[in-house]
Amino acid sequence: MPQVHFTEEKATMLATLYGRALDARRDRPVLGDTAADDAVRRIDYDFTKLGVTRDSSVSVAIRAKAIDDLAAEYLHAHPDAIVLHLGCGMDTRADRLDPPPAVSWFDVDYPEVVALRREIYPPHENRTAIGSSVTDFAWLDRVPSDRPVLVVAEGLTMYLTPADGAELVRRIVGKFPEGQLVFDIFSTLGIKAQKLNPVVRRAKATLHWGIDDPHELECHGVRLVSSLDATEWVSDEAFARLPAASKLALRVTGLIPAVRRMGRIARWEF
Ligand SMILES: C[S@@+](CC[C@H](N)C(=O)[O-])C[C@H]1O[C@@H](n2cnc3c(N)ncnc32)[C@H](O)[C@@H]1O
Incomplete structure (x- = not known):
């Protein structure tokens, strides 16, 4: 069994993995990511120390489901797309989406994280894992253009500095003919x-990049397509599956705009 010793932002991906695993163990899961549960059982690590509870795991699953739905929409319209799954952690989004065979999928995260992925998940012919910081931009040379x-980044942007985040967007826009970002x-x-x-x-991580208005990214060559706040990205189906405490928390969150907008899922195109 691989042992892991991640710190700071790399440790946070163990929390989101555990969140998806706990969701998968519920009677009525939102995401039902059994691969996450399998991975947690195969990693020698005390996941209970991460600060994720059965109730908070639901919010991880809801966010992942909302991003999956947006990604699936793009892949339906572009069945030969290139997918950049940035800050992928241990997420098996490609398994959940099962993209068309012409899609080329790239999972990108720090080398140590990608090394763990390789130990836990079997290789797949249309998927490439790249071990690099997303802001060491040489990794982009390994991707066709x-x-x-489709660029998907879940739980990543806040760990980047505003300057690095902006440069990442500009490099992507400069490299590809067209595309969509889902962050x-x-x-x-x-x-x-x-x-x-x-x-x-608990991970002793530091968040840097705050975006109050998703239009702020438009100066880097993208157009905002949609933006959902923390109450809007919960589908009716997902809401119905929430524990009572999570339903209440969501209703209270919905009453305070500044709190509701602390987290958003936004989509831009270019
Ligand atoms: C909160 S976790 C989310 C992981 C995954 N997206 C998920 O939802 O389970 C944040 C991830 O971003 C990665 N990350 C943070 N900064 C990064 C950077 N500069 N380059 C590559 N990965 C980064 C971390 O290693 C970690 O895997």
């Missing part, structure tokens, strides 16, 4: 409140 691109983002209030986030606090 002749087709539309979750935190507002500046979300960044200021980072010590209230048990996962970030």
Whole structure:
């Protein structure tokens, strides 16, 4: 069994993996990611120390489901797309989406994270894992640029500095003919409140990039397509599956706009 010793932002991907695993163990899961549960059982690590509870795991699953739905929509319209899954952690999004065979899928995260992926998940012919910081831009040279691109980053942008995040967007826009970005983002209030986030606090990670208005990215060559706040990205189907405490928390969150908008899932095209 591989042992893991991740710190800071790399440790946070163990929390989201565990969140998906706990969701998969529920009677009525939102995401039902059994691969996450299998991975957790195969990694020698005390996942209970990460600050994820049975209730908070639901929010991880809901966010992943909302991003899966947006990604599936793009892949349906572009069945030969290139997918850049940035800050992938241990997420098996490609397994959940099961993209068409002409899709080329790239999972990108730090080398140590990608090494763990390789130990736990079997290789797949249309999928490439790249071990690099997303902001060491040489990794982009390993990706073809002749087709539309879907860039998915879940739980990543807030760990980048604003300058690095902006440069990442500009490099992607400069490389591909067209594409779509699907990112979750935190507002500046979300960044200021980072010590209230048990996962970030326990991992001793630091959040940097707050985006109050997703139009802010338009100066880097993209157009905003849609933006959902924390109450809007929960589908009716997912809401019906929530534990009572999560339903209540969501209703209360919905009453306060600044809190509701601390996290968003936004989509841009170019
Ligand atoms: C909160 S986790 C999310 C992981 C995964 N997307 C998920 O939902 O399970 C944040 C991830 O971003 C990765 N990350 C943070 N900064 C990065 C960078 N500069 N380059 C590559 N990966 C980065 C971390 O290693 C970690 O895997």
